[in-house]
Amino acid sequence: MAFDSDDRQNWRAAVAQVRARTLALAAPLSPEDMQAQSMADASPAKWHLAHTTWFFDEFVLGPAGASPPAPEGTRYLYNSYYETVGERHPRPDRGLVTRPGVAEILDWRRAMDAALDRFCETAPAAAFAAAAPLIELGLNHEEQHQELILMDILSLFARHPAAPAYRTDLASAAGPDREQGWIRHEGGLVEIGAGPQGFAFDNERPRHKVWLEPFSLADRLVSNGDWLAFMADAGYATPTLWLSDGWDSVKRESWAAPFHWRESSDGWRQVTLAGLEPVDPAAPVCHVSYYEAEAFARWAGARLPTEAEWEAIAHPADFTGNFLENDILRPAPSRDGSLFGDVWQWTSSAYSPYPGFQPGAGAVGEYNGKFMSGKFVLRGGACITPRGHVRASYRNFFEPQLRWMFAGLRLARDCA
Structure with a gap:
C-alpha cells in the first residue's frame, strides 16, 4: 500500500491525538494516585502510561x-x-514498582511521541507501509488503556472511605426517566462480525452467518x-435466580448491591468519577457482574441477548450515545434509544472464536485469541469509551x- 504526504500527515495527527488524550486523562492525578493500585485486576495509571509506550517501542x-x-527494565x-516477548513483572505487583518514577515515564513518553512523529513523516515508504498496521493496532490498543485508566482509578478511589473525586467539573449525568420498550427482530439468517x-x-x-429465532431487544438499558x-x-437472597457459580459468588463476596454502591441514612449512594453521588434511579445500572446480570434477567422474566442478536439490531453507525467525549464519565439516562454508550452490555455469549478465526502472526497474535476461555462477551461501549473506538462488531x-x-x-x- 502506498502512502502519500497527506496520508502521512493524517497518521501523524492520529498518533498525536490519541497519545495526547491518554496524558490528558492522567493529568488530574497526583504522582501518588498514578503509582497506586487497588486490586490484582487493576493497574496503576503510571503502568498504563508506560505500557502503551512500551507497545510502540x-x-x-x-x-x-x-x-x-x-528507562532500565521497561521490557x-x-x-x-x-509470552513470546519474554518474562514480565507479575500483574498483581504492578503497584509495587516505584522505579522508574512518574517523571521518568513521562519523559520516555515524550521522547516516544517525538520519535513516532518523525517516523510517520520520514520513514522510507516500505518501512512505513510495514509498520502502519501495527501503528493502527497500537492506537486502538491505547484507546483501550484510556478506558482502563479511568476504570482502575475509580476502583482505587472507591476503596477510600472519603471516595475522592477524579474530577469535580464533570458534566451532569441527570436526565429524565424513560419507559422501556422493545425492538422486534423477525429472526432468520444474519451476518455478524467485521468485514475485510x-x-x-x-x-x-x-x-x-448466524441463524436467529424471532426475538425482541429492550430499547433501553436496565436502570438503577x-x-x-x-x-x-430479595434478588440477592433468592438462590433460584442464580447460576450455581453466581450464587457461590454472592455468598463468598457478600454481594447485596452493585459494586461501588454504599448504603447511607439517605438511601443508596455510589462512588463515581465525580465522587460520591446519590444513586439516580433513571440512570443505567453499572458495575454488575455477568452473574448478577443473568440473575436480574431471570427475575425480570427475560434473558440476556446473544451477541449475534445484539449485533443484528445495532446500527453500524449509530454512535450517538454517552461516550468519553461527552465528558460525563458515568452512565446517564437514555435520551435517544441508541444501543451504544453508557455501559458495556453483558451478553449470554461465551467468548469463543468465530468460525474460521485465525490469530495474527508473531507476538501480536497473542492479543485476543489466547483469552477465549472462561469469559463472556460484552457489547456497545461505555461512557468512558472513546466514541471512535466502538463498532457494531466490537x-x-x-x-x-x-x-x-x-x-x-x-x-x-423470545418472540413467537
Missing part, C-alpha cells in the same frame, strides 16, 4: 531501529501478557431503579464474576 519503532532510549516491567475493510481486532473476524426493585424483592470480554468494569445490561426475550 516493542512492535513499531524497535523493529525499525527508531526507538528512543528507554520486563511493562510487558502485559506477551477497515480496522477491527482479530476477534471480530471473519464475518459469518429497576435494580433497586430487584434488590427490594467484542469486549471479561470473566463472569468481575464487577469493576463499566458493565450493565439490556434485556432480551
Whole structure:
C-alpha cells in the first residue's frame, strides 16, 4: 500500500491525538494516585502510561531501529501478557514498582511521541507501509488503556472511605426517566462480525452467518431503579435466580448491591468519577457482574441477548450515545434509544472464536485469541469509551464474576 504526504500527515495527527488524550486523562492525578493500585485486576495509571509506550517501542519503532532510549527494565516491567516477548513483572505487583518514577515515564513518553512523529513523516515508504498496521493496532490498543485508566482509578478511589473525586467539573449525568420498550427482530439468517475493510481486532473476524429465532431487544438499558426493585424483592437472597457459580459468588463476596454502591441514612449512594453521588434511579445500572446480570434477567422474566442478536439490531453507525467525549464519565439516562454508550452490555455469549478465526502472526497474535476461555462477551461501549473506538462488531470480554468494569445490561426475550 502506498502512502502519500497527506496520508502521512493524517497518521501523524492520529498518533498525536490519541497519545495526547491518554496524558490528558492522567493529568488530574497526583504522582501518588498514578503509582497506586487497588486490586490484582487493576493497574496503576503510571503502568498504563508506560505500557502503551512500551507497545510502540516493542512492535513499531524497535523493529525499525527508531526507538528512543528507554528507562532500565521497561521490557520486563511493562510487558502485559506477551509470552513470546519474554518474562514480565507479575500483574498483581504492578503497584509495587516505584522505579522508574512518574517523571521518568513521562519523559520516555515524550521522547516516544517525538520519535513516532518523525517516523510517520520520514520513514522510507516500505518501512512505513510495514509498520502502519501495527501503528493502527497500537492506537486502538491505547484507546483501550484510556478506558482502563479511568476504570482502575475509580476502583482505587472507591476503596477510600472519603471516595475522592477524579474530577469535580464533570458534566451532569441527570436526565429524565424513560419507559422501556422493545425492538422486534423477525429472526432468520444474519451476518455478524467485521468485514475485510477497515480496522477491527482479530476477534471480530471473519464475518459469518448466524441463524436467529424471532426475538425482541429492550430499547433501553436496565436502570438503577429497576435494580433497586430487584434488590427490594430479595434478588440477592433468592438462590433460584442464580447460576450455581453466581450464587457461590454472592455468598463468598457478600454481594447485596452493585459494586461501588454504599448504603447511607439517605438511601443508596455510589462512588463515581465525580465522587460520591446519590444513586439516580433513571440512570443505567453499572458495575454488575455477568452473574448478577443473568440473575436480574431471570427475575425480570427475560434473558440476556446473544451477541449475534445484539449485533443484528445495532446500527453500524449509530454512535450517538454517552461516550468519553461527552465528558460525563458515568452512565446517564437514555435520551435517544441508541444501543451504544453508557455501559458495556453483558451478553449470554461465551467468548469463543468465530468460525474460521485465525490469530495474527508473531507476538501480536497473542492479543485476543489466547483469552477465549472462561469469559463472556460484552457489547456497545461505555461512557468512558472513546466514541471512535466502538463498532457494531466490537467484542469486549471479561470473566463472569468481575464487577469493576463499566458493565450493565439490556434485556432480551423470545418472540413467537
